[in-house]
Amino acid sequence: MTWKKFSGEVIHSSILEEVEKAILRETENGFKLKVCIGTDSQVKASHIDFATVIVLLREHHGGFMYIAQEKTTQQMGIKERMLLEVQKSIETAYSICDLLDIYDVDLEVHADINTNPSFKSNKALNEAMGYILSMGFIFKAKPEAFASSTCADKMVH
Numbered sequence: 285m286t287w288k289k290f291s292g293e294v295i296h297s298s299i300l301e302e303v304e305k306a307i308l309r310e311t312e313n314g315f316k317l318k319v320c321i322g323t324d325s326q327v328k329a330s331h332i333d334f335a336t337v338i339v340l341l342r343e344h345h346g347g348f349m350y351i352a353q354e355k356t357t358q359q360m361g362i363k364e365r366m367l368l369e370v371q372k373s374i375e376t377a378y379s380i381c382d383l384l385d386i387y388d389v390d391l392e393v394h395a396d397i398n399t400n401p402s403f404k405s406n407k408a409l410n411e412a413m414g415y416i417l418s419m420g421f422i423f424k425a426k427p428e429a430f431a432s433s434t435c436a437d438k439m440v441h
Contacts, residue, residue, distance in 0.1 A: 285299075290350075300380055303340070304387075307387045315345055316343040319338060320394055321339070321393050322393070322431030323372040331357045332356050334368070334372060336372045336436065337435045338350045366412060377393050393422065393424070394431035395416065396429060396436070399426060
């Protein structure tokens with residue numbers, strides 16, 4: 285997976301190294317960090333665009349993010365697509381969680397799933413929540429899931 289900064293600059297080191305450098309830099313500057321990971325997708329005519337983001341929040345001082353984008357031509361229903369978004373977020377969270385533990389940085393996994401049953405994405409809520417929580421991660425859904433519903437959303441629309 286190729287990770288980029290919001291500016292579009294490609295990260296040539298591993299995302300683990302990049303996140304560690306960012307944690308060291310930001311904590312040296314006196315910031316307490318929290319990491320939020322989320323994925324969103326958009327169905328296009330011939331494919332589905334996915335964007336996964338790692339958002340590093342500086343307590344009371346904004347934040348920044350890293351983005352990985354993928355496309356698939358595989359056709360899938362909304363529930364399958366929502367759970368694939370969650371899987372991408374969990375894989376990303378799993379790849380950096382040990383590093384975050386070392387530096388005592390909190391981690392949340394955000395799912396672009398509505399808690400309101402009248403929305404189609406709600407069909408995947410119980411499975412997504414169970415999946416994320418069973419992996420030991422803190423789970424946030426809409427409207428608190430800004431990493432997926434705002435940050436990643438901007439990258440696929």
